[in-house]
Amino acid sequence: MAAIRAARTLQLLRPAGAQLMSTGVSQRTALYELHKLHGAKFGPFAGWDMPLVYADQGALDSHLHTRQHASIFDVSHMLQTRIVGKDRHRFLEHLVVADLKELPVGGATLSLFTNVSGGIEDDTIITQQNDSLYVVSNAGCADKDLAHLLSHVKIFQDAGADVDVLKIDDHSLIALQGPSSQKALEQLAAVSLSQMPFMTGKFIDIKGVPCHVARSGYTGEDGFELSIPTSEVASITQALLENKEVKLAGLGARDSLRLEAGLCLYGSDIDSTTTPMEANLVWTVGKRRRAEGGFIGADVILAQIANKSGIRRRVGLVIEGAPARAHTKILSAEGDEIGEVTSGVPAPSLGKNIAMAYVRKGFNKQGTKLKVKVRNRIQDATVVKMPFVPAGYHKI
């Protein structure tokens, strides 16, 4: 008998990242002590010791609190870089699919780092600043992304381009997410944020400290990602927490929130083998970029877009019965294996089981009835439109 036998679950059973502390390999964010003070249970994530849940609320409570009020997620483990120099757009457009010349100053966009096979190396949010491009990418890809940026910038520099990649080491990153975020931030920022659109970023003084504030996030709610000088991040986080509507939330809730919002997790729902066409992320490829190409893997990616090819498609599923987790097999109504779940949870806001999955092209239309095989039992599944939960993004 082994209730908690799977290796991935065993990690959950190891309290407070004790094993990692003793080996000294895991990194801690500047908010580590604050998390501890709030009774955080830590777990290893991409070489970091990150809070999973807090003493006063479990993942489920944090999830619902974020949908109703606001939560702070420590995302300081993510990679923040700045691309500078007058050739910065030409350089970064070689690595990503976005139209960065068209992006207005203060505008932000989701984009993709691609590889020569047309696969996705990482997803990233890029903000157009006055003098630079501000790039935030995944913690799990941080080493790989930085090496990729640095190796390519050297090629550009050697060819005489005016461009450089600067890793931002002195700023921590927190995400304030949920419908109460604007009010909570306005109390500390002493400016109105009602006219700040979703997917824009600018520098704002918070408690007198200059911070980069991006109106974006990974929960499907309105919210902000705050890049704060590391020396000030604990005091600003504490000041935000003085607002009764704001609570800390961990990685447990972050995953279920992003899945309900239909947002991909790199390494699960997209990876170096999935293309933008297959991942249903063609909208991230700028119009001019589709015409001109010029990014790594453009030949494969643009041909797939033109021919609507690629063997599979990313879809959302609603599943009857038991939750279907990653790697659950998907069958057609006739019983042929046609795909696999990449992320699945019992959705806390919906009271039903949802999943992201890849299915063979042709089985991806909304309303398609499919089957999933959970512990050798066949259950019904239906292809649905994502997001699963309506987005609460700020509209002006």
Place this chain on the structure above:
Amino acid sequence: MALRVLSKTFLSQRLTGAQRGTIALRFYATKKYTASHEWIEIDNGVGTVGITDYAQNALGDVVYVEVPEVGTQVEFDETVGVVESVKSTSDIYSPLTGEITASNDKVVANTKLINKSAESDGWLFKVKFSSQQEVDALLNESDYKMLIESDH
């Protein structure tokens, strides 16, 4: 049996009838554990099985539970159910060979019971066991405590 004498005095002076019943049960029923964080209360040839409080705390909010059907013949270490939190799935294996004589429908309907009362109201199933050897091989309370402390 000093403990028993002390308990008798204690019971008659301090406890209500209902509490006395609970205490008395502990002298007849034996609680055992597995290395994978289940408890088994052995009483009169039947083992009542659940996950330990330590396990529910590690799993977090339980949102989905499957228990075996009454009448099912189960083997030692056979998958008989599942406990799922938002984030993870944990299979439940039978700690004993035998027949399922009861399963707790209340935890299926109200999965929070496992978080609230893992080692009592949150029981999962009862198995009428056929091998005392299997029972004897289970961990006792002090072994289990040592195990979870070494996990820290």
